[in-house]
Amino acid sequence: MLIASWNVNSLTARLPRVLAWLESSRPDVLLVQETKCANAAFPAEALAGIGYQSAHHGDGRWNGVAIISRVGIAEVVRGLNIPAPTGLPEPRFLSADCGGMRVASVYVPNGREIGHLYFSYKLAWLQELGEVVARDLTKGELVVGGDFNVAPTDQDVFDPQAFTGATHVTVEEREALQTVIAKGLVDLATIGQNPGFTFWDYRQGFFRRGLGMRIDLLLASPVTASRVTKLWVDRQERAGERPSDHAPLVAELE
DNA sequence: ATGGCTAAGATGCTTAGA
Numbered sequence: 587m588l589i590a591s592w593n594v595n596s597l598t599a600r601l602p603r604v605l606a607w608l609e610s611s612r613p614d615v616l617l618v619q620e621t622k623c624a625n626a627a628f629p630a631e632a633l634a635g636i637g638y639q640s641a642h643h644g645d646g647r648w649n650g651v652a653i654i655s656r657v658g659i660a661e662v663v664r665g666l667n668i669p670a671p672t673g674l675p676e677p678r679f680l681s682a683d684c685g686g687m688r689v690a691s692v693y694v695p696n697g698r699e700i701g702h703l704y705f706s707y708k709l710a711w712l713q714e715l716g717e718v719v720a721r722d723l724t725k726g727e728l729v730v731g732g733d734f735n736v737a738p739t740d741q742d743v744f745d746p747q748a749f750t751g752a753t754h755v756t757v758e759e760r761e762a763l764q765t766v767i768a769k770g771l772v773d774l775a776t777i778g779q780n781p782g783f784t785f786w787d788y789r790q791g792f793f794r795r796g797l798g799m800r801i802d803l804l805l806a807s808p809v810t811a812s813r814v815t816k817l818w819v820d821r822q823e824r825a826g827e828r829p830s831d832h833a834p835l836v837a838e839l840e
Numbered sequence: 841a842t843g844g845c846t847a848a849g850a851t852g853c854t855t856a857g858a
Binding site: 595596598599620622646647648696697698735752753754785787788789790791792799801828830831 | 843844845846847848849855856857858
């Protein structure tokens, strides 16, 4: 079984690439972030045309998460019970039963700047995610994948010095992430070989220069983690024409 | 010189990403 997570930075802009990748890689489940489309504009038919069922939670210009599966989708849950600083909820969480396990696609708030209202929102959002994870873990196997917007350690950025004063690397964010993991999940990159960076800024040729970050994660229940035979980042998808700024993170399970 | 992309809504800009 293959399960993948990919922040596509607009599913509309990325649809040709996503369809081609699904056809060539044939993952059983793809967890998608930043679809940047409303539910009405979600390309369910195009996905069905190549054998994938899907569920989507999105409301337009920003955010948006999806689950794309060829092993079934049931018991879909949309959203976390926590408002953004605007007072409105944002579509950043989607979970479902796929192929005998619970899967969740998460797009953790960016945080914008340290001390910003959206930074507090990011920490609170992760805390709420932890509560949901704890409940789902009581029911069976669980995989939580997505763009966490946190680099778990200094080894997960190209140069820790370059991130002084920046978000994604602070003690608060890392502790908030570890609180989620401590509910009973395993970061698949911490068992076996580290798959490397998953995000490279569009600017300044960061991808070409190897200046990336590992901020996309696949977290799994211990039994699921024990089934992992391989974990990799499909860096080819960060290259070429009109790429996302993130590459797919893929796990192979026995 | 402290920037440099990219995407999307309504555009010739703004907001957001990270």
